[in-house]
Amino acid sequence: MPRGRIIKALSGFYYVENEDGIFQCRGRGNFRKRKLTPLVGDWVEFEAANKTDGYVLEMEDRLNELVRPPIANVEQAILVFSVESPSFNPVLLDRFLVHIEANNISPVICLSKIDLLSGEDSSLIEKYEEDYxxxxxxxxxxxxxxxxxxxxxxxxxxxxxxxxxxxxxVGKSSLLNALKPELNIETNEISKSLGRGKHTTRHVELIPLEEGGYVADTPGFSSLDFQNIETEELSQFFPEMLERINDCKFRACTHINEPSCAVKQAYKDGLIASHRYEHYAQFLDEIKNQKRRY
Incomplete structure (x- = not known):
C-alpha cells in the first residue's frame, strides 16, 4: 500500500506526497468515529486510482503534534519575531518557547526586520540576543x-x-517569499490602528525548499494558552531552571515562595535573566487560574 506525507490540508482534501508525486485524497470514513483527524505532516497509508481521487486509510504514530498551528511531526520551529513594526515581544517569545520545548521540537529564534533597528533599541535587542x-x-x-x-x-x-x-x-510570509520567490505568499502591511498585522496565511502547508527540507507557513496568532501544561511541569521548559531543579530543597518546588530554592537564588544572583523569571511567574499564575476555572 502506498505511503506518503500530507503536505497540505484544504477544504476537506488531504494532499499526500511520495516519490510518485502528489495525490489528492479524502479521509477514511471511520476516522471521525475513531476521533482521528489527519494533519499536515502526518505519514499515512493511502490508496488512489489516480492523482485526484484517493483515500487516506491509516495514519502512522506521530513524533509530536501542535494544535495551533495544526501540524504533526515537526522537527524544528523557526520562531520569527520582528525587532520593530511590531516591536519585539519577549513575553510572547517565551510563551512560544515553552510550547516548543514541551513538544520536544528544536527552536531557532529569528529576529526579523533588523534593517529597521537603530539607537537604543539596537542595544536592547543585543541584550535579549545575548540572554537567549x-x-x-x-x-x-x-x-x-x-x-x-x-x-x-x-x-x-x-x-x-x-x-x-x-x-x-512579523514578516513570516515575507521571509518565505524571500527564500523562495515563486511562492508569492500574500502579505499585508501592519494595521496602523491595531499595531499588528492581518492574518494573511489561510491554511497550513508544507513547502519544499531547494535545500531539501520543508517549511510550513502558519496562520499568525497572538496568544497561546497552557491547558496541557501542569504547574509542576512549567519550569522543565525553562532550560536555566531545569538544570537547577534538583538543587531545590523541595521536590515539587514552584520557585516562587519556597525556602532554599536554587532557582530563586540563581535569579537573585543574576544568573537567570529577570525577564525570564518574571515571565515564568506570569505563566505559572496563568496556569493556576486556568485550573481553578475547570
Whole structure:
C-alpha cells in the first residue's frame, strides 16, 4: 500500500506526497468515529486510482503534534519575531518557547526586520540576543533586504521539517517569499490602528525548499494558552531552571515562595535573566487560574 506525507490540508482534501508525486485524497470514513483527524505532516497509508481521487486509510504514530498551528511531526520551529513594526515581544517569545520545548521540537529564534533597528533599541535587542544565546538557543537576525542574513538561515532549513511561527505581522510570509520567490505568499502591511498585522496565511502547508527540507507557513496568532501544561511541569521548559531543579530543597518546588530554592537564588544572583523569571511567574499564575476555572 502506498505511503506518503500530507503536505497540505484544504477544504476537506488531504494532499499526500511520495516519490510518485502528489495525490489528492479524502479521509477514511471511520476516522471521525475513531476521533482521528489527519494533519499536515502526518505519514499515512493511502490508496488512489489516480492523482485526484484517493483515500487516506491509516495514519502512522506521530513524533509530536501542535494544535495551533495544526501540524504533526515537526522537527524544528523557526520562531520569527520582528525587532520593530511590531516591536519585539519577549513575553510572547517565551510563551512560544515553552510550547516548543514541551513538544520536544528544536527552536531557532529569528529576529526579523533588523534593517529597521537603530539607537537604543539596537542595544536592547543585543541584550535579549545575548540572554537567549546563553541558554543554548540559536538566534539569527534577518532582513528580507539583506541577502547574507537570508543565507545564514538556509543551512538550518536543510533536510528538516520546520514550522515558521510567530506573532502576526512579523514578516513570516515575507521571509518565505524571500527564500523562495515563486511562492508569492500574500502579505499585508501592519494595521496602523491595531499595531499588528492581518492574518494573511489561510491554511497550513508544507513547502519544499531547494535545500531539501520543508517549511510550513502558519496562520499568525497572538496568544497561546497552557491547558496541557501542569504547574509542576512549567519550569522543565525553562532550560536555566531545569538544570537547577534538583538543587531545590523541595521536590515539587514552584520557585516562587519556597525556602532554599536554587532557582530563586540563581535569579537573585543574576544568573537567570529577570525577564525570564518574571515571565515564568506570569505563566505559572496563568496556569493556576486556568485550573481553578475547570
Amino acid at each position: 544565546k546563553k541558554l543554548g538557543y540559536e538566534v539569527l537576525k534577518t532582513s528580507i533586504y539583506i541577502e547574507e542574513t537570508l543565507n545564514q538561515l538556509k543551512p538550518y532549513l536543510s533536510g528538516k521539517v520546520s514550522v515558521f511561527a510567530g506573532q502576526s505581522g
